[in-house]
Amino acid sequence: MRIIVDAMGGDNAPLEMIKGSALAVENLGVEVLLCGNEALIKKLIADNGISDKGFFYKDTGDCVIEMEDHADVVVKSKKDSSMGVGLQLLSDGMGDMLISAGSTGALIVGSTLIVKRIKGIKRPALGTVLPTRKNCSLLIDCGANVECKPEYFEQFGIMGSAYMEKIMGVKSPKVGLLNNGTESTKGTSVHIDANKLMAESEAINFTGNIEGRDAVVGEADVIVADGFSGNILLKTYEGAGITFLSGIKDVFYSSFINKLSAAVIKKSLKSFMKRYDYTEYGGAPIIGVNGVVIKAHGSSDAKSFYNAIRQGVSMVESEIINVISDAVSKK
Amino acid sequence: MRIIVDAMGGDNAPLEMIKGSALAVENLGVEVLLCGNEALIKKLIADNGISDKGFFYKDTGDCVIEMEDHADVVVKSKKDSSMGVGLQLLSDGMGDMLISAGSTGALIVGSTLIVKRIKGIKRPALGTVLPTRKNCSLLIDCGANVECKPEYFEQFGIMGSAYMEKIMGVKSPKVGLLNNGTESTKGTSVHIDANKLMAESEAINFTGNIEGRDAVVGEADVIVADGFSGNILLKTYEGAGITFLSGIKDVFYSSFINKLSAAVIKKSLKSFMKRYDYTEYGGAPIIGVNGVVIKAHGSSDAKSFYNAIRQGVSMVESEIINVISDAVSKK
Numbered sequence: 235m236r237i238i239v240d241a242m243g244g245d246n247a248p249l250e251m252i253k254g255s256a257l258a259v260e261n262l263g264v265e266v267l268l269c270g271n272e273a274l275i276k277k278l279i280a281d282n283g284i285s286d287k288g289f290f291y292k293d294t295g296d297c298v299i300e301m302e303d304h305a306d307v308v309v310k311s312k313k314d315s316s317m318g319v320g321l322q323l324l325s326d327g328m329g330d331m332l333i334s335a336g337s338t339g340a341l342i343v344g345s346t347l348i349v350k351r352i353k354g355i356k357r358p359a360l361g362t363v364l365p366t367r368k369n370c371s372l373l374i375d376c377g378a379n380v381e382c383k384p385e386y387f388e389q390f391g392i393m394g395s396a397y398m399e400k401i402m403g404v405k406s407p408k409v410g411l412l413n414n415g416t417e418s419t420k421g422t423s424v425h426i427d428a429n430k431l432m433a434e435s436e437a438i439n440f441t442g443n444i445e446g447r448d449a450v451v452g453e454a455d456v457i458v459a460d461g462f463s464g465n466i467l468l469k470t471y472e473g474a475g476i477t478f479l480s481g482i483k484d485v486f487y488s489s490f491i492n493k494l495s496a497a498v499i500k501k502s503l504k505s506f507m508k509r510y511d512y513t514e515y516g517g518a519p520i521i522g523v524n525g526v527v528i529k530a531h532g533s534s535d536a537k538s539f540y541n542a543i544r545q546g547v548s549m550v551e552s553e554i555i556n557v558i559s560d561a562v563s564k565k
Numbered sequence: 566m567r568i569i570v571d572a573m574g575g576d577n578a579p580l581e582m583i584k585g586s587a588l589a590v591e592n593l594g595v596e597v598l599l600c601g602n603e604a605l606i607k608k609l610i611a612d613n614g615i616s617d618k619g620f621f622y623k624d625t626g627d628c629v630i631e632m633e634d635h636a637d638v639v640v641k642s643k644k645d646s647s648m649g650v651g652l653q654l655l656s657d658g659m660g661d662m663l664i665s666a667g668s669t670g671a672l673i674v675g676s677t678l679i680v681k682r683i684k685g686i687k688r689p690a691l692g693t694v695l696p697t698r699k700n701c702s703l704l705i706d707c708g709a710n711v712e713c714k715p716e717y718f719e720q721f722g723i724m725g726s727a728y729m730e731k732i733m734g735v736k737s738p739k740v741g742l743l744n745n746g747t748e749s750t751k752g753t754s755v756h757i758d759a760n761k762l763m764a765e766s767e768a769i770n771f772t773g774n775i776e777g778r779d780a781v782v783g784e785a786d787v788i789v790a791d792g793f794s795g796n797i798l799l800k801t802y803e804g805a806g807i808t809f810l811s812g813i814k815d816v817f818y819s820s821f822i823n824k825l826s827a828a829v830i831k832k833s834l835k836s837f838m839k840r841y842d843y844t845e846y847g848g849a850p851i852i853g854v855n856g857v858v859i860k861a862h863g864s865s866d867a868k869s870f871y872n873a874i875r876q877g878v879s880m881v882e883s884e885i886i887n888v889i890s891d892a893v894s895k896k
Contacts, residue, residue: 367808377745381753414708414796422712422793446800450808462753463797465745469777470798474805477698477781481840482813485833492833495826502816502823509812 235262235550236290237543238329241270242298242316243336245533249278251335254539259288261540262547267329269294269320294319298336301532305339309347317341321348324525331526331546333517335534342378345523352555354562357386358522360461360529361397362468363515366452372398373449373457374521376464387411387428387458391438392561393521394456400552401545402455410444410454412463418443424460432458437565446470475510516545522558526550566593566881567621568874569660572601573629573647574667576864580609582666585870590619592871593878598660600625600651625650629667632863636670640678648672652679655856662857662877664848666865673709676854683886685893688717689853691792691860692728693799694846697783703729704780704788705852707795715758718742718789722769723892724852725787731883732876733786741775741785743794749774755791763789768896777801806841847876853889857881 239255241248248270255266265288268275272293279286297315299308308318317336321344324332332349334341338360346358359375374394379386391409398407411429413421418429420443432440441454449457450471459467486496496503516538517530526549530542570586572579579601586597596619599606603624610617628646630639639649648667652675655663663680665672669691677689690706705725710717722740729738742760744752749760751774763771772785780788781802790798817827827834847869848861857880861873 367811380745380751412797414711414793414800420711425793446797446802447804447807448800450801450804462745462756463794466743466777466794466797467801469745470781470801471777471805473778473781474802475809476778477783478806478809478841480698481837482834485830485837488833492830495829498826499816499823502819503813506812506816510809 235547236265236267236329237546238267238269238320238323238332240317240320240332240334240336241268241275242294243334244530245335246535247335248275249282250534250536251539252278252284253282253536254534254543255289256284257536257540258543260285262544264288264543264547265290267292267323269316269323271295292319292323299340301337303337303340305337305343308340308344317344318348321345324527325349330550331528333528333530333539333543333546335530335532335539338377338529341527341529342520345520345527349523349525349527352522352524352559352562354565355393355522355558356389357382358520359390359393360518361394361521362518363402364450364457364468364471365509365515366450368452370402370515371449371452371455371457373459373464373468375459375461376468376518377461378520379461381462382424382460384424384427384431387460388431388435388438389522389562390458391432391435391440391456392565393558394458395438396554396557396561397519397521398455400554400557401548404455406439407455408441408453409438409456409458410441410449412449412457412459412467413443413445416443416445437561479507479510515541517542519545519549524555526555566878567596567598567660568877569598569600569651569654569663571648571651571663571665571667572599572606573625574665575861576666577866578666579606580613581865581867582870583609583615584613584867585865585874586620587615588867588871589874591616593875595619595874595878596621598623598654600647600654602626623650623654630671632668634668634671636668636674639671639675648675649679652676655858656680661881662859664859664861664870664874664877666861666863666870669708669860672858672860673851676851676858680854680856680858683853683855683890683893685896686724686853686889687720688713689851690721690724691849692725692852693849695781695788695799695802696840696846697781699783701733701846702780702783702786702788704790704795704799706790706792707799707849708792709851710792712793713755713791715755715762718759718791719762719766719769720853720893721789722763722766722771722787723896724889725789726769727885727888727892728850728852729786731885731888732879735786737770738786739772739784740769740787740789741772741780743780743788743790743798744774744776747774747776768892810838810841846872848873850876850880855886857886
């Protein structure tokens, strides 16, 4: 399997992306095609003693998409960037998946316009695996489509179900629609219509509307949302994690005796916190395009970048694109 | 000061509402007008040895708004309910504030149509005080208006600022607009227009868009939101609290030695958890109507009902209705 890596995207690019790629070669037996400033990449490999086994290069010079760039530069003024070239290579069949820690907006636009949508898919969506009280759930969409039509939601449900079934091994995943109440009459007119469509759908195991509270507790395997409120849920959950876990830490450090007690339970607590560490969960797949595309967290280090590659490899191995394509064409 | 109490609304009505009212008489020196089944209320007072000092009664028999009732029954078939009568009494000047732990929807509809809006206010909104990492913030709206026009958001900002300044003592409160990104071009077309209006407003200290993450960390004093995504934030934050705090508890109980350590830090941890306990923070004011109306949590017990009354008393004492009225008329 060959992984196309946008080596220049992300806060810690390209060094951490290179290191993560080396981990993928070592542990997953894949080849990696690094898109970026080839001279710089090779210098960093040499300077840091990184193994270049399994590495291939596509030089894209200094053309990089910056966070402040408009999303559509990836198909316009910066189509020769590491991300733009990487996406074109994926579209041309030169690799099995692409990963980038660069601009989310540009990656969504580029995936949609260069890799293109799976036939029948109206809008690709950004998915994120959330650790919940019960286990984990896929939140889809969490930012690609801020304004949605009712029919998009059903497709998000179909795509999310395919993901949870094939990648996470959940049989007949429960699909909930993120809403401000559980009754079918709740939400905006778009959500009311979406609820009706989803309730009538035979392609998903729809369990009705779900509130933010039950969503993060884990009552649905697939949390279907418009990209606006899905993003609110995701970011609020992240913020709550920061607020609560740092609060607990304050308690531990508030006195000498507390510090001693904290030392005792440190190990158990660490494994608990690991459950809520996004770097363990890989990245956010852009689901619905004709290829596996993973958005790694902007602040990814080598470990989280490697985990995101591993997630993409599972998606390639499970032939998720065909599964989604079949599910949508059957509808 | 006289408090009008919907004694029949809430999961634990009427007993906990009566007990909470007695606490208010005892600690705040107020009078309480209990609306509900007078015979039942008096029997519970006698059976439980509750002091009836400062209590007055308005018998509304068995007419109670149930959770499954449509919100508008409060002005139609059930206008003689404990909530409907209570709101009419507030509107008639027979009390200084009203509190109910009953149906949120009915209380919003009833407040808007019976107590009526403050002149110039387009839509009343539901506010909630959120404990954050930094301190606490007011989230407005968190459920009254699922679909909003751009001009509503500025008014939510004005009302929220008045609340944070008068009730919480925050000078020139920072106002953020809940969005899926910080850039002014983010969000739906409604949010983009709202951002522009708020940025131009001289009536608020607008600090721009705010993401869910920064909102719950406490970067804004007033978090302005449409009622749909405000509700998603609120419920997600609640669910995250359940998920994280129960996870920490699991760690404490996972072994004998952990249990011992937990016992040591129990006291510090309790005071931390108290910070995130909604029962400490009172209820959710319905802001923008011509009277102080507090929605207490549906599962309120005596303590949380009392805290919600105390919050309402602060609102009455600070003459918040006049403050909002002045701020809106100046615009």
